[in-house]
Amino acid sequence: MPPKKRTGGSRNELSTSAGQDNLSGNESAEDFDNDVKGKRKKPATETSAKQKGTSEKDASGKTVYCHWLMKSEPESRIQNGVDVKFGIEDLKALPNQTGCWDGVRNYQARNFMRDMKVEQQAFFYHSNCKEPGIAGIMKIVKEAYVDHTQFDKKDPHYDPSSKPGNPKWIMVDVQFERKTKRYIPLSELKKYHLRHKAKGGPLKNMALFTRSRLSVQPLTEEEFNFVLSLEGKGRI
């Protein structure tokens, strides 16, 4: 998903509180069906404790994540007459180095975004480009609120099936934290993934490979820390 950010942060307070009810309250049937099937009956008590610590299970047994990877396209591509380019430098250039991660139109990705909490970290991943890979780290500065672009006919991610009274799509605000000390290419991560899959290791189940098309993905703390540790090493 190539979200196209606009301005910095939260001047969308209207939709925020209005939308919030819709989003947490009445999830329409269709919303949740596309979630990881099988599990998730609807947690009686949503996440309360474990928020900031390691990724673990909540009361209902659902895994709680606190590290993320979000994909965006750093190279120009025209979609519906609009350039969807948005790389890490574009985020950094916004006021307060903050932007809204709009344009996510996949239920699983959306549901992960809904789980995001303020202060959590996410890798900024460059997709659909010369050399795909992790470019930096950002943090969540505003939790899920209505993605207004779904109602905008001019927007490349306009969704005519979504109605203002019951919005389908949400976004979060993210703030640039830093670029990684070096660019960490997908090709390198893949080598580790294959190695770890064969012999064991932190990246053996990394979503980047096991669910490669997901534009918003969770990482376990082990995955996150391992990837971070690569910053200081040479490429393999």
Add this chain to the structure above:
DNA sequence: GCCAACGTTGGC
């Protein structure tokens, strides 16, 4: 630009 993988849609 190709195309594999996979998500979505809609007929039945």
Add this chain to the structure above:
DNA sequence: GCCAACGTTGGC
């Protein structure tokens, strides 16, 4: 609720 057709993602 199945599944074929279709659309999209994103690496290569």
